[in-house]
Amino acid sequence: xxxxxxxxxxxxxxxxxxxxxxxxxxxxxxxxxxxxxxxxxxxxxxxxxxxxxxxxxxxxxxxxxxxxxxxxxxxxxxxxxxxxxxxxxxxxxxxxxxxxxxxxxxxxxx
Amino acid sequence: xxxxxxxxxxxxxxxxxxxxxxxxxxxxxxxxxxxxxxxxxxxxxxxxxxxxxxxxxxxxxxxxxxxxxxxxxxxxxxxxxxxxxxxxxxxxxxxxxxxxxxxxxxxxxxxxxxxxxxxxxxxxxxxxxxxxxxxxxxxxxxxxxxxxxxxxxxxxxxxxxxxxxxxxxxxxxxxxxxxxxxxxxxxxxxxxxxxxxxxxxxxxxxxxxxxxxxxxxxxxxxxxxxxxxxxxxxxxxxxxxxxxxxxxxxxxxxxxxxxxxxxxxxxxxxxxxxxxxxxxxxxxxxxxxxxxxxxxxxxxxxxxxxxxxxxxxxxxxxxxxxxxxxxxxxxxxxxxxxxxxxxxxxxxxxxxxxxxxxxxxxxxxxxxxxxxxxxxxxxxxxxxxxxxxxxxxxxxxxxxxxxxxxxxxxxxxxxxxxxxxxxxxxxxxxxxxxxxxxxxxxxxxxxxxxxxxxxxxxxxxxxxxxxxxxxxxxxxxxxxxxxxxxxxxxxxxxxxxxxxxxxxxxxxxxxxxxxxxxxxxxxxxxxxxxxxxxxxxxxxxxxxxxxxxxxxxxxxxxxxxxxxxxxxxxxxxxxxxxxxxxxxxxxxxxxxxxxxxxxxxxxxxxxxxxxxxxxxxxxxxxxxxxxxxxxxxxxxxxxxxxxxxxxxxxxxxxxxxxxxxxxxxxxxxxxxxxxxxxxxxxxxxxxxxxxxxxxxxxxxxxxxxxxxxxxxxxxxxxxxxxxxxxxxxxxxxxxxxxxxxxxxxxxxxxxxxxxxxxxxxxxxxxxxxxxxxxxxxxxxxxxxxxxxxxxxxxxxxxxxxxxxxxxxxxxxxxxxxxxxxxxxxxxxxxxxxxxxxxxxxxxxxxxxxxxxxxxxxxxxxxxxxxxxxxxxxxxxx
Numbered sequence: 012x013x014x015x016x017x018x019x020x021x022x023x024x025x026x027x028x029x030x031x032x033x034x035x036x037x038x039x040x041x042x043x044x045x046x047x048x049x050x051x052x053x054x055x056x057x058x059x060x061x062x063x064x065x066x067x068x069x070x071x072x073x074x075x076x077x078x079x080x081x082x083x084x085x086x087x088x089x090x091x092x093x094x095x096x097x098x099x100x101x102x103x104x105x106x107x108x109x110x111x112x113x114x115x116x117x118x119x120x121x
Numbered sequence: 122x123x124x125x126x127x128x129x130x131x132x133x134x135x136x137x138x139x140x141x142x143x144x145x146x147x148x149x150x151x152x153x154x155x156x157x158x159x160x161x162x163x164x165x166x167x168x169x170x171x172x173x174x175x176x177x178x179x180x181x182x183x184x185x186x187x188x189x190x191x192x193x194x195x196x197x198x199x200x201x202x203x204x205x206x207x208x209x210x211x212x213x214x215x216x217x218x219x220x221x222x223x224x225x226x227x228x229x230x231x232x233x234x235x236x237x238x239x240x241x242x243x244x245x246x247x248x249x250x251x252x253x254x255x256x257x258x259x260x261x262x263x264x265x266x267x268x269x270x271x272x273x274x275x276x277x278x279x280x281x282x283x284x285x286x287x288x289x290x291x292x293x294x295x296x297x298x299x300x301x302x303x304x305x306x307x308x309x310x311x312x313x314x315x316x317x318x319x320x321x322x323x324x325x326x327x328x329x330x331x332x333x334x335x336x337x338x339x340x341x342x343x344x345x346x347x348x349x350x351x352x353x354x355x356x357x358x359x360x361x362x363x364x365x366x367x368x369x370x371x372x373x374x375x376x377x378x379x380x381x382x383x384x385x386x387x388x389x390x391x392x393x394x395x396x397x398x399x400x401x402x403x404x405x406x407x408x409x410x411x412x413x414x415x416x417x418x419x420x421x422x423x424x425x426x427x428x429x430x431x432x433x434x435x436x437x438x439x440x441x442x443x444x445x446x447x448x449x450x451x452x453x454x455x456x457x458x459x460x461x462x463x464x465x466x467x468x469x470x471x472x473x474x475x476x477x478x479x480x481x482x483x484x485x486x487x488x489x490x491x492x493x494x495x496x497x498x499x500x501x502x503x504x505x506x507x508x509x510x511x512x513x514x515x516x517x518x519x520x521x522x523x524x525x526x527x528x529x530x531x532x533x534x535x536x537x538x539x540x541x542x543x544x545x546x547x548x549x550x551x552x553x554x555x556x557x558x559x560x561x562x563x564x565x566x567x568x569x570x571x572x573x574x575x576x577x578x579x580x581x582x583x584x585x586x587x588x589x590x591x592x593x594x595x596x597x598x599x600x601x602x603x604x605x606x607x608x609x610x611x612x613x614x615x616x617x618x619x620x621x622x623x624x625x626x627x628x629x630x631x632x633x634x635x636x637x638x639x640x641x642x643x644x645x646x647x648x649x650x651x652x653x654x655x656x657x658x659x660x661x662x663x664x665x666x667x668x669x670x671x672x673x674x675x676x677x678x679x680x681x682x683x684x685x686x687x688x689x690x691x692x693x694x695x696x697x698x699x700x701x702x703x704x705x706x707x708x709x710x711x712x713x714x715x716x717x718x719x720x721x722x723x724x725x726x727x728x729x730x731x732x733x734x735x736x737x738x739x740x741x742x743x744x745x746x747x748x749x750x751x752x753x754x755x756x757x758x759x760x761x762x763x764x765x766x767x768x769x770x771x772x773x774x775x776x777x778x779x780x781x782x783x784x785x786x787x788x789x790x791x792x793x794x795x796x797x798x799x800x801x802x803x804x805x806x807x808x809x810x811x812x813x814x815x816x817x818x819x820x821x822x823x824x825x826x827x828x829x830x831x832x833x834x835x836x837x838x839x840x841x842x843x844x845x846x847x848x849x850x851x852x853x854x855x856x857x858x859x860x861x862x863x864x865x866x867x868x869x870x871x872x873x874x875x876x877x878x879x880x881x882x883x884x885x886x887x888x889x890x891x892x893x894x895x896x897x898x899x900x901x902x903x904x905x906x907x908x909x910x911x912x913x914x915x916x917x918x919x920x921x922x923x924x925x926x927x928x929x930x931x932x933x934x935x936x937x938x939x940x941x942x943x944x945x946x947x948x949x950x951x952x953x954x955x956x957x958x959x960x961x962x963x964x965x966x967x968x969x970x971x972x973x974x975x976x977x978x979x980x981x982x983x984x985x986x987x988x989x990x991x992x993x994x995x996x997x998x
Contacts, residue, residue, distance in 0.1 A: 038151070038152075039148060039151075039152045040151070040152045040155040040156060043152075043156075044159075055177070056178075057177070057178045057179040057184070058149060058152055058153065058178045058179050058181075058184040059179050059183060059184035059186075059187035059188065060187070062145070062148070062149065062152075062184060062187070062188045063187055063188050063191040066130070066188055066191060066192065067191065069130070070126050070127045070130040070192070071126070071127075072126050081155075083158075085151060085154070085155075086147070086151070087148070087151050087155075088144070088148045088151075
């Protein structure tokens, strides 16, 4: 990967958000920062795509939201994984692993 | 589940927009603030940090827009915006809106009205449960006079019923017969149907009160039962709740009422139903319609196959061939609507043309308007609207206009459908009672309106959104007509072409109608009154009794003041009846397939009817039952049987195997008469004096014809009195011969009127449209014309320049329209009488009329251009 922050593979942002929320409920900025840290700066997310994803996930019933105070006593909307979201995360992770393994096999073979 | 949530989320967006938007705002602000704080911790100033965050994460407004446009609700939102904007634009130019809406209302309204009729007559199902499983079984000869009357002969019907595997029920019935109802109020002739016992079960419709016929009640001697229609029960019997078991008199026969049908049930056009007894007769066999209900799981194709196999196996009678039994399985509805279908489809086509012209007109108006708006469009594009977005907005505008036109069109249809049905020839349009504006019609109009809006909206839309944004902004906003000129001319040409096609169609039917009216029917219909009686065989058991009735009535009629001559004939010409038969020629052979009418007439019938006696003598009182048998033949009989010979004194017989006393001598020759219809060929006929005819079949039905000195209606009251005097149980059916002629031309007149109306609307729209195009072009070119005149052009030159443009449009339109007319008017062939669809004089006359009308309309704006004051036009610059 180059020095420039990279675009996400189509459709993976949802999965990554769900993964981030698997540990604990978080607010939007927290999710962005966590994703950047964990990817060691490979992914840098702009507010627009992030919030579109939140809206989509919430409408699909995979995450829920709630206004709470942050550690800096600022009001922020915290997102949490729903039961349905947890199931989806598991199934998507499995599917992802299967695909990555398959792609890896193909790349190694040639 | 997630769909529901998505809808709920979207609805929350739409209806609690402020709250949702505030929340999003706060959340985004927090997000950006937190990001900025992070940067400030690293030592940036607040301003720098905010700018850096904006660059990195995107600005708040852009993010908000991204979130907003991600859900489906944003589509609804922009649609709503477009709609409100469109409504505002239309309100701003009320004149434009009014003209477009009225034009479309005419087009859509006419289409809605015609579709209402088509829907009622052709499309709506028959009013029976699972009507799509009902089919007619038909084994009729290919070709010949009965080709279009589906039916099965009694013999074949019984055989088919016994072996049939695919129909759950099968029934035979009669249609078109009448009976005299007496004993309740005035005697009245009502339509009746004789039906086999399975009839009601086949249609799955049971009487509302009482029961239907039982098996065995359709056998001779056990068939004195009757089922009434709800309408007759209410109208004639005052909804008598005790009606069951009572007797009514039909044609003098008492019948016990066993049931009353539900309201609206009249199939096959009857007021009462009686059991049909099928006579088992080896020599004669009636042919009647047969209806069957398919068993579940069987298709019409299987029924067709079964019927074909059955027809193959039937033994051929003497003189019969395979061609005499064409196996057909036909949807039941066709029994009623097969005849009217082509004509209705022609109307639907014509009215669609009217709508096309309306569309072209409105598209032209929109084009003109969009010229004024090209700066607005360019501005929007510069501000970031993409082309699709602009197209959507303009289409919303045009659709809004066409929906308004559609709404007005429905109002128009509410008013014009009753007019349409009232104009329709009485008795010629079946299923009239099914015609009404229902959900399907409304859906059709809605769909048509949307389609229309897109159709006329597309051309202006692409035109309006095409010009390069910067170029348009740079222009001063005046005099940019160039790009539109092409589309506008093309639209005008199409309009002229379509109008020409329509006008040609109307012109052809008009010419055909005039020809039909000018046809010589072979008799002279003016000042002739007719009175028709049906003598029931219950009251008139013998031919003698019937003859006595006729003699007495004739005697009294000829004494009636105002009556010049009184005659009688069993089947009056143009009366809609057809009875053809064979005969034998003494010492000769009847040409194969040559059948004749066998009217039985009174002595002075020919004089009363105005039929020319060509040769020989009339019948007289002396040609009585005891006198030697005589006949009078029509000219075509004489020509066919005895070409070049004197027919007088030749002998023929109506019997298949004549005995010596059966030979009848020809004593006269008369003109041929149109018996079946004005458009049909004259029928060969052999006339017999009624006193020499002994079969009640030829005597029971009789039409008295009187030639009057004054208007025929003046003797009507007297005729009525005579009939009541001779037999008070006879229903009165009096009509002038002129009205019978009018009825014979009614269908053609209706068609001509309707097509002419459509064509005139089309003509008016075309004139208005072309006028508009030219007037607009003159207005746009005022400066140019001013310059030309300032440079020395005379007003005649200007006029020539403008009319040349109009002439080019007209000529191209007429050439294209001529081609269209030649191709399309072919569908009229079957309706045209003695006129070919490619009738050049009609086409030429119509084209000339159209060209002159349009030129006249164009003269107005051209005239205005001539009066342009060069100084004023130039100063305007």
